[in-house]
Amino acid sequence: MPRKARKKSESGIYHMMMRRINRQSIFEDEEDCVKFIQTIQQYKEKSGYQIYAYCLMGNHVHLLLKIGKEPLEQIMRRICGSYVYWYNSKYQRIGNLFQDRFKSEPVESETYFLILLRYIHQNPVKAGLVRDVEQYKWSSFIEYINKTEVVDVDFALEIFNGDRETAKNSFTQYIRGANDDICLDIEEKHRITDEEARDIIKKVCHVENASDIQKADIAIRNAYLKELKDRYSLSIRQIERLTGINRGIVLKT
Template identity: 70%
Template sequence: MSRKAREKSKSGIYHIMMRGINRQCIFEDEEDCTKFLRVLEQYKDKCGYEIYAYCLMGNHVHLLLKVGEEPLEQVMRRICGSYVYWYNLKYDRIGSLFQDRFKSEPVEDEAYLLTVLRYIHQNPLTAGLVKDIEKYKWSSYSEYVEKVKLVNIDYVLEMLNEDRGKAIKIFIKYNHELNNDVCLDMSEKNRITDEEARTIIKKVCNIRNVTEMQTFDILTRDKYLKELKEKYCLSVRQLERLTGINRGVVLKA
């Protein structure tokens, strides 16, 4: 059965999502995240693309990108190929790292571009990794409000207001707004089921029943909760439901 043709963007702007094969984590530590961002920067001039937003999560990546000289498929082959080559050398592994081909959706107007940008920046908040989006280290949010490193912030900020100071204030307020935005993401069938989550919790914590986590001392409990959220991408809601540990505790860990 042939694959469905990728929908082309008239504006050249795409929201892109890449996921680790078999839900595998693709960023084990900070060095991995730093390397991926360096790869993005390395090919930015070579391929002629612009980046408006990014967020690196445990087992997936979101990008908001505008293609330039090279088509999207070629750009992503360069980015993925370079990172996977480095990753496999570091961890002494072979084979694919990303699952299937990357997903993409065209972004054709300013309103949806802002929606996608907010959705990307709120990913860590939605996943329960942080309580404030500015606390997450591996998204482009800080580049808009602190120091630019990789992202073209002018395109978005000039869209919000001609005055840079006012534009940043509008940006901050908009990115913190509660919403029901629905954008490109991992389909529900690819999310970690409760059965799979129980298996992960038992293996990581070396316990026979997931509710045994309630008996751990605070430091041990919080260490495992942090690992289960960040490395294995279990959601706060799922951990609360399966372990019986209070949501506030899971969120804070």
């Protein structure tokens, strides 16, 4: 079936979500997160877009931006292509990192813009990663409160109030507010517990203990690791933790 046409935004503002193939992690350490944020910043002038919010969530990313000189598809090709080139070089891998087609939705009203602003910044809280939006290092929330580096904060803050300090306080209260917001996101599968993962490893690798896979022939071991990632969606960190095999080896399989 042909792909459904992407909805165009009359305002030029879009909420995008992109995730990694097989739902694996996009960011293995803090350097990866820093690099992705730098990449967003790098292409702002060239592509002419404005960033209103971002949140890096392990195996997916949320962006809220307004297009400028270039269409959305070109912007995303630049950002994703640059990051993947760097990531593959760092981890000595080849091939795609992100799914072929990112998800997007147009933002045509001020009300929905604010809902998205809250939804994106509350992602880590609702995922149980932190208790407060301010505690999460890899979202744009802190740029609205302290030093602005990547995000164009004026547009959103002026919606709250003309006075900057009053606007920041109102913004903070709104973002932290309880809500039942439902926006574009990934469809989460059942999260595999360590106990379930151990059973999968023992069954797939034909071992009595998960760590026994270390004793296997390298070619056989690597084939098992690839199957655990691709077929059973075990995370790289989970495989490393349960088998004792170095993360770099798991990444390369």
